[in-house]
Amino acid sequence: MPSSARPADVPASGWEAVVDSIGPKVHALRRERGLTLQQLAHLADVSTATVHKVERSDMVPTVTTLLKLATALDAPIRHFVETGDTGSLHTRFAGADTTALTPDDPATRLRGVATRVEPGAETAGRRPGETLLLVLDGTVELQAGDARYTVAGGEALHVRSATGVRGTNPGDAPADVVWVTIAEG
Missing domain, CATH: 1.10.260.40 (lambda repressor-like DNA-binding domains)
Incomplete structure (x- = not known):
């Protein structure tokens, strides 16, 4: 109906x-x-x-x-x-375990997500705006639009993206990643 x-x-x-x-x-x-x-x-x-x-x-x-x-x-x-958050979409791929760090509140533009990405797995944050990514351990190869980056443990990356950010773990060990996104307002 x-x-x-x-x-x-x-x-x-x-x-x-x-x-x-x-x-x-x-x-x-x-x-x-x-x-x-x-x-x-x-x-x-x-x-x-x-x-x-x-x-x-x-x-x-x-x-x-x-x-x-x-x-x-x-x-x-x-x-x-699923009921809940409609504003942020951090997709969970096979081999990527995601935990929300901020409440699922569609009224807020700020989101935080921690992700453990197993070797060979992918993860993505699809929330156009600004993304700050901090790799705590391991290495992640990222794509934001046409730009590609490699970010290793202890390094951070700040990107603006109209389509979100996609990442893969090319290493032999899990990568622990924190994503903080601010949606376009």
Whole structure:
């Protein structure tokens, strides 16, 4: 049922809250990625009208459509169906264990995350704005836009990014990394 079918003074609960949050999450990630409705529709192989209706919560996407959108937005499907933070997306890849250092408060622009990245694994912070990365131990190779960096234990890196920062651990030992991001305001 679209969120507009429920009276404004009746709060969403249970599954309704999850369904109501899908559209705004798709919209927010599309904007963070700098994509138009048409570009996202093309990447996801769905119609522009479908993306528009999903974002406005005028339709609930099928599982297949949601999987296509999640893949096109480079986000785990759980981001769209879990309650909680909608502003920051620190993705957890196989071999990367992430712990939040700050509360999941969509009203704040500052986020802190600690990540242990196993050898060969990837991690990413997808929150356009400024990122301060501190590698406590190990080595991480990072990509922010077209720029590439190698940051070793005890070193820090500050980057501005419109698309977030992606990192890999090229070493033989785990890398411990602290990410602090300030979203574009």
